[in-house]
Amino acid sequence: MTPDCRIAVVIPSFLVRDQILQVIAGIGQEVGWIYVVDDACPEQTGAWVRERCRDPRVVVVTHAHNQGVGGATLTGYRHAIASGADAVVKLDGDGQMDPALILRIAGPLLAGQADYAKGNRFHRLAFTRGMPWLRLAGNALLSFMTKLSSGYWQITDPTNGFTAIRRELLAELELERITRRYFFESDLLYHLNQLRAVVVDVPMQARYEGEPSSLRPLGVIGPFLRGHLHNTMRRVGYSYLLRGFSVASIELGLGALLLLAGTVFGLWQWMASSDSGVPATAGTVMLAALPVIVGVQMLLSWLNFDVAAEPRLPVHALLGDRQSSQSDNGSTEKKNAG
Incomplete structure (x- = not known):
């Protein structure tokens, strides 16, 4: 060597x-x-x-x-x-x-x-x-x-x-x-x-x-899908709720809620219109479409933030300094105890 x-x-x-x-x-x-x-x-x-x-x-x-x-x-x-x-x-x-x-x-x-x-x-x-x-x-x-x-x-x-x-x-x-x-x-x-x-x-x-x-x-499709879904939920929850709550956190939560609400309301009105044979009014259509449009825009804005938030500065030097400091402190404590 x-x-x-x-x-x-x-x-x-x-x-x-x-x-x-x-x-x-x-x-x-x-x-x-x-x-x-x-x-x-x-x-x-x-x-x-x-x-x-x-x-x-x-x-x-x-x-x-x-x-x-x-x-x-x-x-x-x-x-x-x-x-x-x-x-x-x-x-x-x-x-x-x-x-x-x-x-x-x-x-x-x-x-x-x-x-x-x-x-x-x-x-x-x-x-x-x-x-x-x-x-x-x-x-x-x-x-x-x-x-x-x-x-x-x-x-x-x-x-x-x-x-x-x-x-x-x-x-x-x-x-x-x-x-x-x-x-x-x-x-x-x-x-x-x-x-x-x-x-x-x-x-x-x-x-x-x-x-x-x-x-x-x-044979690995199922495990990979479960693993990625699990890690996505953990990463999003930790990064946007516990560690770094920001405007992007609001965009993600509110955007997902609006998209879900608009989709559910639109499907409900579509089924009701199909059963009754009466076409939905323009106002009803807009009431379903607007939350979906706004929700998608907010999610795209969050996605743009997430892409830009990718780590850029290496952390190994900081970790190395911290580990060295902990090692030095441990050695000092042992000497004092002796």
């Missing part, structure tokens, strides 16, 4: 024994720590790495029970907190992510420009060549849902697992509250927004060479 190493890598491993050694071999000397997390893999990937890998940077951690990609990544994060790294990169072990891009992914964090970075396979049209059409369609839908639930409106490709996070944020996040299955990346974005972390996309091109994907789109 060279003195200027500032990056740690976490590799969650499940059914990747044939690819894992090549992935590790491709990791450059800019990385000082490599944590391979065997997520109760039936192929015993962890034992395979221990027996055949001679890289002194590698630490193998094995789960007794499968916890999902999120659970394996969080285990790696907990180990990385104790390292001296500034940025912790999550790299899948199936070979679809190029280890040569590690420095590019971690670059905005090391430069102090962001707190969290993620790959974006949709930055250029050419990047999507070879990508299965089902993934293209699914990511388009998931991108919008994630923007709404996380508050990060400028990001795309939310399920991209090639990520980097500042170590200071790992120490601040409530890791035990982050979901451990396929919703992990999206749920992490919600939790990062609560810390007001700056998130950026980094252009990258995925590699598809016939590796099987363990993600079954039809």
